[in-house]
Amino acid sequence: MRKIKIWDLATRLFHWSLVVAFVLAAYSAFEDKFGMYADMHLYSGIAVLILISWRIIWGLIGSDTARFSHFVKSPAAAIRAFGSLVRREPYSEVGHNPLGGYAVILMLVLLLIQPVLGLFSSDDMFFEGPLVSAVDGSLSNRATEIHELLGLFLIGFTIFHVVMIMVYALLKRVDLVRPMITGRAYKPDTEDQPVVRSQILAFILLLVVGSGVCLSVF
Incomplete structure (x- = not known):
């Protein structure tokens, strides 16, 4: 056995x-979304959108273990x-195994959809997504409903993810x-x-993606 680099920075x-x-x-x-909590929900959602958008691109051109292939x-x-x-x-995979790979894809897709829906959502009281005025009220209401349900599902899926990490630790000592x-x-x-791609490239890509998302949203 030898220690090798699995995940890039x-x-x-x-x-x-x-x-x-x-x-x-x-x-x-789960808080009344005005003041601090409104800002927290908005900017953390934008951060999720930027991160997931970056990860999808990095999954195509990034380091070996980050690639979808x-x-x-x-x-x-x-x-x-x-x-x-x-x-x-014994767990011999370098990076995600094929079973975990499907979970990663599902999580990425849902975490991309969730903040996009949030951009068009409104609670009809204190909070509106930055693009809510771009759609009519019925579409905004529908986006809000799906956003709330998907949020609950993602919380449950995250708990399942943590449980599976514990299962691998207990059953496989991994x-x-x-x-x-x-x-x-x-x-x-x-x-x-595994081949590791340039980390400078990764952070330039993040800067470009972040700038693109922010210019599109605000």
Whole structure:
């Protein structure tokens, strides 16, 4: 076994920044959205939109383990990964396994839809999304309803994600959290070191995406 780099710095910062932004958005969703909580909900939602937009692009051009082509496999591969979990076989994947890959795609899609809906949502009292005036009232009401339901689903899905991390820790003795902090994990000597793309490129891309989202929204 040798320690190799699994996750690049940009992907790790994305992950933990998304955790913070999502927690703030979820927390403020249950508060009366005026003053501080209105600002918290708006800007954390914009942050989620920027981060997810960046991650989708990085999933196409980024480091090996961040690329969708690395972890999005056939349904049969995902079933085999589930069977491996049930049988408590050693975890040998570098990065996401095929089962986790489908969860990642689902989470990215839903976390992209959620803030977009929020841009057109209104609680008819204190809070309006910055683009609510671009659609008629019925569409805004529908967007608000879906935004609220999807928010509850995402909270539940996040809890499920945490539970699965604990399951892997208990059943396979695999720590999935530490590599997302340090970027490194022990893997068999036969595993090649994943290619890491330029982190400067990653942060330039984030700047471009962030600027584009902000100019489109505000």
